Amino acid sequence: MTTLLRRRLLAVPAVLGLALAAACSNSSSGGGGGASAAATLTGDCAKYQPYAGHSGTKVTMFASILSPESDSLEKSWAEFSSCTGIKISYEGSNDFESQLPVRVSGGNAPDFAIIPQPGLLAQMVKTGKVVKPPAGTVANEDKWSPVWKTYGSVNGTFYAAPMSANMKSLVWYSPKAFKAAGYEVPKTWADMMTLSTKIATSGSMKPWCGGIGSGTATGWPATDWVEEVVLGSYGGDVYDQWVSHQIKFSDPKITGAMKTVADWMQNPAFVNGGIGDVKSIATTTFQDAGAPILAGKCAMLQQASFYRAQWAKGTKISADGDVFAFHLPAVNPQVNNPVEGGGEFLAAFSSRPEVQAVQNYLSSSDWASSRVKVSSGWVSANQGVDKSLYTDPIDKISAEALTDPAATFRFDGSDLMPAAVGAGQEWKSFTAWFAEGQSIQKVAADIDAAWPQ
Known part of the structure; x- marks a missing residue:
């Protein structure tokens, strides 16, 4: 999971709003709410005419995306x-999934x-509170x-437009450190494990x-590691059967994948460079996990494309820079x-006109293009x-990998599972796997037992 899970955002500077307001003029009053006549927008604002007529209104938005x-x-x-x-009044929280x-x-x-x-999303739809999207979004x-669209649907009914997509199958590293040590980017899993052993033996770094720390979502990075190994070991069909619980966590294929993860990310010789022992992985936030790469304390971090936003300001991200990814x-x-891959979907709990206007805009190519222009790592x-x-x-x-036919x-497995499992027991049990050294057999059995009947 998931997917972000970051610090509360800052307000957009007021000067930006003043500058934009000066560039956009109205030939009639916008009124105070959705029932008023739509103002005619001109200048830089003309492109937002389809969404006009709701001046003075406010919509609230809640998510796990943090600064x-x-x-x-x-x-x-x-x-x-x-x-x-x-x-648009935004609130981000590390406790989003529980709150x-x-x-x-x-x-x-x-x-x-x-x-x-x-x-x-399916859990929220069952409450009857999620509102179907307006025609403009559809x-x-x-x-x-x-x-x-399937991922944003529940039982064949479309509820939530996709917003972001992220590439999870990445490994971050320092090209400068690799070059200095004579290391090459591994092309196979076997090569990656051989490189890991070589680095561990050198004694210069782990x-x-x-x-895997992430507030009430603690544990989700560990689910990604297992998902990567299941998909990369057995392919899409077995992955699909596992996500739907046709293949249980206690199945030898899945416990075997967990053993592969244990040999990798619970290997005392391999982890947790610059931070601590294996158990420290459970108490280190995913946001802080990559810092030792810049300090020369560890060589690699498995994390998604969105981790780009976590590198310190001024970090050169390129094939010959401070950090890059393979x-x-x-x-x-x-x-x-x-x-x-993972992603995010916009669900509405209100059908007020201003809410629908925002929903239509955030499902458009225009908004998506705006988001790309102002952000790297998205x-x-x-x-x-x-x-x-x-x-x-x-x-x-990321864009090339996510669109490669x-x-x-496959979408993040824990995100596809019932919320009580994927965003519940699996996070809890995988945290105990790292923090307490619980056995693979117990972890698997506890997650299987939590699956809705």
């Missing part, structure tokens, strides 16, 4: 908000939730591949660092180009985005 990534999220809709007069159900059941649902787990469906190799060379699920807009090298790698692509 610094959330800063660019707010910037992506700043012009829209200034021109239409619709204020959203509480708020919804307590009658305090936000207007929008950016949900990174299809399993959590009309944008041709901008997404069918599989992405080959791997990691962290595609995590398949465990089994017979599996063709395995790619695990890739859109919207196929209407011109790929030339991706100037960051990590974004280019020959790849064995």
Whole structure:
């Protein structure tokens, strides 16, 4: 999971709003709410005419996206908000997955939730509180591949438009450190393990660092490691059967994959460079996990494309820079180009006109393009985005992998599982696996027992 899980964002500077307001003029009053006549927008604001007529209104949005990534999220809709007069009040939380159900059941649902787990979306739909998207959002469906619309649907009914897509099958490293030590980027899993042993033997640093801490979502990076190994060992069919629990966690294939992860990320000789022992992985936040690479304390970190936002300001991210990333190799060379991805989906809990206007805009290629322009480390699920807009090298790698028709692509497994499992017992049990050294057999049995009957 998941997917972000970062610090509360900062407000967009007021001067930006003033500048945009000066560039956009209205030939009639926008009024104070959805019932008013739509103002005619001109200048730089003219492109937002389809969303006009709701000036003076406010919508609330709740998500797991935190600063610094959330800063660019707010910037992506700043012009829209200034021109239409619709204020988008955003709140990010590390406890999003646990707090959203509480708020919804307590009658305090936000207007929008950016949900990174299809399993959590299904749980919210069961409450009867999720509102089906308006016609304008549905009309944008041709901008997404069918599989992405499936992830935003529950029992065949479309509820939530996809927003971001992220590439999870990456390994971050320091090209400068690799060059200095004479290391080459591994092309196979066997090569990667051989390199890990070589680095460990050298004594200059540990080959791997990691962290699975993430507030109430602690444990999700460990689920990614197992998912990568299952997909890269057995391919898409076995992965699909596992995600749907046709193959249980206690199945030898899955416990075997967990053993592969244990030999990799629970190997005392391999981890946790610059931080501590194996157990320190459970107490280190995923945001802080990569810092030892820059300090020369560890060589590699398995994390998604969105981790780009966590590197310190001024870090050069390039093939010859301070950090870069390579595609995590398949465990089994017979599996063709395995790619695990994640994403986020916009679900609404209100059908007020201003809410629908925002929902329509955030499902458009125009918004997706705006988001790409103001952010590195973000890739859109919207196929209407011109790929030339991706100037960051990590974004280019991610966009190519996520759209490669020959790849064995699958969505994050724990995000697809029922929320009680994927965002519940699995996170809890995988945390205990690292923090307490619980056995693979117990971890698997506890997760299987939590599966809804």
